[in-house]
Amino acid sequence: MSDIKNTPDVETTQENISEQMQIRRQKMNTLAESGIEPFGRRFDPTGHAEAIKENFETFAEGHEIRLAGRIMAIRGHGKTSFIDLKDKSGSIQCYIRKDALGEDSYGLLKLLDIGDIVGVAGSVFRTHMGEISIKVSAMELLSKALRPLPEKWHGLKDVDLRYRQRYVDLIVNSDVQRTFVLRSKIIRSMRKFLDERDFLEVETPMMHSIPGGAAAKPFITHHNALDMNLYMRIAPELYLKRLIVGGFERVYEIGRVFRNEGLSVRHNPEFTLVEVYQAYADYNDLMELTEGLIYNVALDVLGTAKVVYQDKEIDFTPPWNRVSMINAVKEYAGVDFANITDVEEARAAADKTGVAIDKSFGVGKILNAIFEHHVEAKLIQPTFITGYPKEISPLAKGSKDDAGMTDRFEAFVFGRELCNGFSELNDPLDQKERFAKQVEDRAAGDDEAHMMDEDYITALEYGMPPTGGMGIGVDRLVMFFTNSTSIRDVLLFPQMKKL
Numbered sequence: 480m481s482d483i484k485n486t487p488d489v490e491t492t493q494e495n496i497s498e499q500m501q502i503r504r505q506k507m508n509t510l511a512e513s514g515i516e517p518f519g520r521r522f523d524p525t526g527h528a529e530a531i532k533e534n535f536e537t538f539a540e541g542h543e544i545r546l547a548g549r550i551m552a553i554r555g556h557g558k559t560s561f562i563d564l565k566d567k568s569g570s571i572q573c574y575i576r577k578d579a580l581g582e583d584s585y586g587l588l589k590l591l592d593i594g595d596i597v598g599v600a601g602s603v604f605r606t607h608m609g610e611i612s613i614k615v616s617a618m619e620l621l622s623k624a625l626r627p628l629p630e631k632w633h634g635l636k637d638v639d640l641r642y643r644q645r646y647v648d649l650i651v652n653s654d655v656q657r658t659f660v661l662r663s664k665i666i667r668s669m670r671k672f673l674d675e676r677d678f679l680e681v682e683t684p685m686m687h688s689i690p691g692g693a694a695a696k697p698f699i700t701h702h703n704a705l706d707m708n709l710y711m712r713i714a715p716e717l718y719l720k721r722l723i724v725g726g727f728e729r730v731y732e733i734g735r736v737f738r739n740e741g742l743s744v745r746h747n748p749e750f751t752l753v754e755v756y757q758a759y760a761d762y763n764d765l766m767e768l769t770e771g772l773i774y775n776v777a778l779d780v781l782g783t784a785k786v787v788y789q790d791k792e793i794d795f796t797p798p799w800n801r802v803s804m805i806n807a808v809k810e811y812a813g814v815d816f817a818n819i820t821d822v823e824e825a826r827a828a829a830d831k832t833g834v835a836i837d838k839s840f841g842v843g844k845i846l847n848a849i850f851e852h853h854v855e856a857k858l859i860q861p862t863f864i865t866g867y868p869k870e871i872s873p874l875a876k877g878s879k880d881d882a883g884m885t886d887r888f889e890a891f892v893f894g895r896e897l898c899n900g901f902s903e904l905n906d907p908l909d910q911k912e913r914f915a916k917q918v919e920d921r922a923a924g925d926d927e928a929h930m931m932d933e934d935y936i937t938a939l940e941y942g943m944p945p946t947g948g949m950g951i952g953v954d955r956l957v958m959f960f961t962n963s964t965s966i967r968d969v970l971l972f973p974q975m976k977k978l
Contacts, residue, residue, distance in 0.1 A: 499627045506590045507623050515587065517623040522547050522598035529568035531603060532611045538603050544613055546571070547598040547621060549650065550591060551628075560588055564599065564613075567656070572612040573599055579616055587620065594624030594650075642973050655968075658961045661780060662969060665957055666733060668779040669753055672772050678729040678755065683718035685711060685735070691935070692716030692874070694927045695738040698748070711737035716874065716948065717935050719756050720903060724943045728758040733953070744965040745895060748974050751953040760947035761876075761902040762886045766863050769890060769898050769949055770797040773861075773956065781960060788893055788959050795861055799890070803866035804850050812853035816846050820883070839923060843868025843883060858891035867901075873913040873929055875901035888949075892959060900949025907939035 507517040525545040531538075538544070548566035555561075558577040563570050577585040591597070601615040629651055641648040641655075648655050670680065688707070690697040692714030700709050715732050722730050733753045740746055757764060777784045777795050784796045805816045814828045825845040829836045834852045836845050846868055858864070867887040869877060875885035887901035904910050914936070917929035957969040967973040 500625060503592055503623070503625050503627070506592065507625065510587075510590050510620065510623065515590075515620060517620065519598075519619060519621040522619065522621055524566075524598070527566050527568040528564065528571035531571060531613075532569075535603060535605070535611050541602055543600055543616075544603055545598065545600045546573075546613060548596065549624075550593055550595045550597060553588070553591065553593060555588070558585075560585075561612075562591075562597075564597070565650075569653070572606075572610055573601070573615050574604075574606070574612045575615045575618070579614070580618065584618060587618065591620070592624060592627070594626070594628045595620065596622040596624070639975070642967050643975055643978075645971055658957075658963065658969060659971060661961055662957045664780045665776055665960060666751075666953065668776040669733065669772065669953075671779075672775050673731050673755065676729070676768075678731045678757075679727055681719070681722060681727070681730050681732055682734070683712075683715045683722075683732060685737075687712050689930050689932045689934075691929055691932050693736075693738070694871070694929075696740060696926050698737050698739050713738050714752065714950070715754050716950070717932060719754055720943060720946065720948070721935070721938045723756050723758050723903075723946050724938045724941055728944075729756070731755040742974065744967075745955065747954070747966050747970055750966070750970075752950050753953055754948065754950040756903070756946055756948040758944045758946050761945065762865075762888055762900060762947055765900045765947035765949045766799075766801070766888055766890075767797075768947075769900065769951065770795070770799050770861070770863075773951070776956075777960065786960060786962070788962055789964065791859060791893065793860065793892060793959060799861040799863055801863040801865060801888075804846060804864050804868075805866060807854045807858075807864060808846060808850050810854075811857055812849050814849060816842075819846075839920075839925075841870050843870030847871050855891060855896075856894040859893055861890060861892050861897075863888045863890055869913075872901065873917050874904055874910075876904045876906075877909070895955060896952070897955050897959075898949055898951045900947065903943070903946040903948050905939060905943040905945060907936050910939055911936050 510517045523545060524547045528546065528548065531544060546564060546566065548564040550562050551565045551570060552563040553560065560575045562573045562575065564573050575585070575588070598619050598621050599613060599615045600617040601613045604612060604614050606612050629647065686700065686709040688709060690710040690713050693716070695713040697710040697713050700711060702709055714736055715734065719730055719732060731753060733751065735749050736752050737749045739748060755768065774784050774795050774797055777786065785792055785794045809815045812832050814832060819825050819828065819842060822842055825842040826836065829845050829849055832849055832853060834849050836848050840848065865888045866878065866884045867875065869883055869885050872885040872887050875887040878884040878886055885901060889896050890898035904913070914929055914931045918931050921928040921930065954966050954969050957963070958966060961969060963969050
């Protein structure tokens with residue numbers, strides 16, 4: 480068994496990789512020549528590694544176990560060998576004896592490498608060292624790995640390579656697998672919460688003739704048969720509200736949206752949103768729904784509403800703090816916008832607080848700029864900021880108490896926006912005026928401003944009931960629940976620069 484190698488102790492160089500790949504191909508050819516398929520066929524496992532270890536005491540002596548997985552280590556001692564087999568749940572040791580397996584089958588070990596996928600059958604036992612293992616009576620090759628895995632003890636260290644070759648990252652980094660299992664559970668839990676409250680999950684188009692529902696630059700594609708440009712959706716909002724017009728009283732969608740923006744630890748050009756709309760509700764109802772949803776998802780998937788993120792404990796237990804944007808700016812920036820209506824006075828306030836603003840900004844945009852500069856980063860615990868300026872909220876219903884404000888909220892956690900929602904604007908005449916202002920802003924150079932959507936105006940003219948809506952960034956929520964510093968850590972295949 481001298482040619483059975485342990486996982487290498489030094490990092491593999493490109494030259495060694497080429498050499499190892501050549502050796503693996505030679506083994507593949509030898510297997511084929513001896514009648515063994517290097518890339519096997521169906522195998523029927525009866526269990527998984529962790530479940531076998533957890534339920535060890537329930538297995539009767541001689542009970543056969545069938546397990547499939549990837550070889551992560553091989554140790555040979557003459558007529559006895561051990562392999563560590565890893566499946567989706569974890570790893571388990573397999574004990575292989577030449578007299579139990581037969582000489583020909585035992586010889587297969589010489590042609591196996593770390594990374595190969597095999598199926599084994601045998602009985603479960605505990606070694607004299609106390610390790611639960613499988614005593615192998617049969618083994619078959621299911622897939623020959625022609626490339627070596629990264630060095631065991633250091634794993635896949637190149638972060639860029641981890642994202643580009645997520646399949647390798649998942650093989651060698653168990654924590655990464657757990658992150659994406661948890662992500663799936665979070666989305667499943669969201670669906671459960673909303674379904675139990677009579678919300679209907681729907682699907683809306685991903686290609687729009689007019690981009691809308693958010694302030695973002697879209698991706699453009701072209702439909703050949705129709706000979707027309709289309710936009711990858713930046714939000715499903717306007718289609719979901721069309722469904723409210725149509726009579727669905729509670730709808731939601733979980734899906735991808737696409738925004739042609741820069742890359743950062745919090746931004747990827749495609750990401751996942753859950754958007755929720757409830758007829759006969761307002762933004763207060765949606766704030767309660769938001770905190771209740773996130774709280775219940777945390778309990779469901781984590782068992783606690785308190786998470787540690789970047790060494791800070793975050794408590795998602797309702798009720799969350801609620802503060803208006805004007806009061807937050809007054810508290811953290813020392814500027815009282817309660818009575819500022821003149822744009823020159825607002826510009827002076829921005830200058831005083833060291834915030835650079837565009838000359839086109841009105842009072843509302845200036846208030847928001849000061850908020851983003853001085854306040855956002857200080858909102859560590861879950862906080863709803865309410866009372867957003869109408870100037871930056873073209874789809875939100877205006878406030879009864881302040882003509883320049885809207886009934887809108889955003890939820891912030893650890894200084895980051897997690898959620899956006901509002902009482903929906905259902906006045907078609909007001910909406911058309913808002914769109915017209917957005918068109919002016921777009922003509923003036925704001926490529927994130929809305930276009931005029933005449934069909935959406937037509938829908939509103941048929942009558943939309945008072946409605947509350949909100950959207951949660953699923954990826955950012957997963958980041959908080961998994962203590963991930965970058966959005967790329969919670970996306971299986973994040974967008975990368977071309978090599």
